[in-house]
Amino acid sequence: MARPKILVVGAGFAGVECVRRLERRLGSDEADLALVTPFSYQLYLPLLPQVASGILTPQSIAVSLRRSRRYRTRIIPGGAVGVDTKAKVCVVRKVTGEVVNEPYDHIVLAPGSVTRTFDIPGLADNARGMKTLAEAAFIRDHVIAQLDLADASHDEAERASRLQFVVVGGGYAGTETAACLQRLTSNALCRYPRLDPRQIKWHLIDIAPKLMPELGDKLGLSAQKILRDRGIDVSLGVSVAKAGPEEVTLTDGRVLPCRTLIWTAGVTASPLIGTLDAETVRGRLAVTAQMTVPGRSGVFALGDAAAVPDLAKDEDGSVCPPTAQHAMRQGRAVADNVIATLRGRPLKPYVHHDLGLVVDLGGRDAVSKPLGVELRGMPAQAAARGYHWSALRTNVAKTRVLTNWLLNAVAGDDFVRIGFLARTPAAMRDFEYTDAYLTPEQVREHAAAGHLQQE
Numbered sequence: 128m129a130r131p132k133i134l135v136v137g138a139g140f141a142g143v144e145c146v147r148r149l150e151r152r153l154g155s156d157e158a159d160l161a162l163v164t165p166f167s168y169q170l171y172l173p174l175l176p177q178v179a180s181g182i183l184t185p186q187s188i189a190v191s192l193r194r195s196r197r198y199r200t201r202i203i204p205g206g207a208v209g210v211d212t213k214a215k216v217c218v219v220r221k222v223t224g225e226v227v228n229e230p231y232d233h234i235v236l237a238p239g240s241v242t243r244t245f246d247i248p249g250l251a252d253n254a255r256g257m258k259t260l261a262e263a264a265f266i267r268d269h270v271i272a273q274l275d276l277a278d279a280s281h282d283e284a285e286r287a288s289r290l291q292f293v294v295v296g297g298g299y300a301g302t303e304t305a306a307c308l309q310r311l312t313s314n315a316l317c318r319y320p321r322l323d324p325r326q327i328k329w330h331l332i333d334i335a336p337k338l339m340p341e342l343g344d345k346l347g348l349s350a351q352k353i354l355r356d357r358g359i360d361v362s363l364g365v366s367v368a369k370a371g372p373e374e375v376t377l378t379d380g381r382v383l384p385c386r387t388l389i390w391t392a393g394v395t396a397s398p399l400i401g402t403l404d405a406e407t408v409r410g411r412l413a414v415t416a417q418m419t420v421p422g423r424s425g426v427f428a429l430g431d432a433a434a435v436p437d438l439a440k441d442e443d444g445s446v447c448p449p450t451a452q453h454a455m456r457q458g459r460a461v462a463d464n465v466i467a468t469l470r471g472r473p474l475k476p477y478v479h480h481d482l483g484l485v486v487d488l489g490g491r492d493a494v495s496k497p498l499g500v501e502l503r504g505m506p507a508q509a510a511a512r513g514y515h516w517s518a519l520r521t522n523v524a525k526t527r528v529l530t531n532w533l534l535n536a537v538a539g540d541d542f543v544r545i546g547f548l549a550r551t552p553a554a555m556r557d558f559e560y561t562d563a564y565l566t567p568e569q570v571r572e573h574a575a576a577g578h579l580q581q582e
């Protein structure tokens with residue numbers, strides 16, 4: 128009898144945890160495992176702002192999927208561009224561009240999320256996200272290029288626009304990005320003696336009235352004070368009205384000369400979810416507490432892409448927030464439920480009590496709330512770095528990150544620009560491949576065409 132095929136889509140926190148658990152707990156004669164992923168690494172996203180600011184090298188947070196000989200999953204290099212849950216076919220565009228059908232018996236959808244954008248004039252072309260390794264590396268190069276160009280310019284207006292930076296989104300991703308990059312540009316002053324420190328200006332803006340509301344009022348205000356003391360202009364209750372290549376217009380009427388707009392105003396589920404034509408909750412695929420998709424046999428979904436009911440909260444209808452903490456644990460829980468399905472056992476609901484949040488603001492600055500305990504300064508920094516370090520999957524990644532932290536503490540920042548995509552217009556849609564997906568009709572046609580070919 129043919130072994131059932133389990134196809135996991137996405138090698139992030141959720142997908143990799145799921146695959147590793149399946150490899151450990153399923154006998155090789157029980158099922159065939161395959162993983163669709165455009166990259167051969169698992170990205171440790173929470174440390175992305177430290178790659179953008181050069182504290183860490185990109186490689187140190189890209190954890191290899193092929194470190195061990197024990198891994199037996201077939202890795203398909205490409206992205207899923209649609210899923211036909213009736214035909215049980217996943218349509219995959221390989222990294223070569225070739226589009227193929229991957230039939231499955233059970234599919235685990237863990238494609239994560241993409242940057243959430245709004246219909247703001249100029250945003251799609253002029254803003255960059257902080258969601259992929261390429262975006263972080265690009266932003267680093269771009270920021271250093273602004274310092275280099277401002278340093279060389281005699282034009283006051285040009286210097287002003289190159290030395291103002293706007294980050295939109297006061298969640299942890301935006302706050303950490305603004306804090307780490309501001310530290311980089313202020314440390315740059317000793318290497319760029321021609322620059323006027325008063326001209327370098329960072330803005331962090333958010334339409335919400337508070338930064339990182341999940342930290343609570345007191346810690347949120349502490350974070351805000353740290354940023355303001357460092358000279359970052361924090362504007363709350365404000366958003367972007369218009370984005371141009373050389374200026375950003377805010378909703379409060381201010382026009383900021385600026386050539387760096389970093390957009391971290393939340394995430395939305397991967398466009399892959401839309402190809403299923405299934406029920407969603409604010410864009411995330413609606414799933415049961417067991418992470419199955421109602422009415423679609425053999426389909427599981429989790430992580431940022433799915434609205435997994437948060438059973439640890441009393442409120443009706445609350446769903447787990449899109450965090451790595453949940454995604455990893457859901458990955459393990461979904462693997463157990465896939466195995467239970469194969470063995471005809473009952474599925475278990477996912478329950479996890481949030482462990483809190485850590486926010487690294489660079490240097491000795493941090494705010495953290497592990498298990499409800501409010502920490503600031505060095506204890507918060509120790510909690511933040513200790514948590515991330517221990518959560519990295521491999522010893523090689525742990526060693527790389529620790530070495531990079533030590534090196535940065537001893538030798539300071541460097542300002543090497545590698546010329547990455549310097550002359551190529553690179554928008555969020557290019558970095559996050561949001562244009563790559565098929566419509567549900569195209570998916571059905573593709574799945575049917577593949578079926579005919581096989582016959």
Ligand SMILES: Cc1cc2nc3c(=O)[nH]c(=O)nc-3n(C[C@H](O)[C@H](O)[C@H](O)COP(=O)(O)OP(=O)(O)OC[C@H]3O[C@@H](n4cnc5c(N)ncnc54)[C@H](O)[C@@H]3O)c2cc1C
Nearest residue numbers: 137139140141172173206207239430431449450451452454
């Ligand atoms: C800057 C930043 C800081 C953060 N800090 C924290 C933090 O401190 N703590 C915390 O808990 N969370 C943090 N998060 C959130 C956390 O990273 C996400 O919630 C988590 O990564 C979600 O896991 P996931 O597996 O669902 O998605 P991801 O980890 O994003 O993985 C999705 C994977 O699927 C792949 N993929 C996408 N589309 C396809 C496709 N069509 N086909 C195949 N593969 C696909 C992607 O390449 C990726 O590898 C942060 C996020 C960011 C951006």
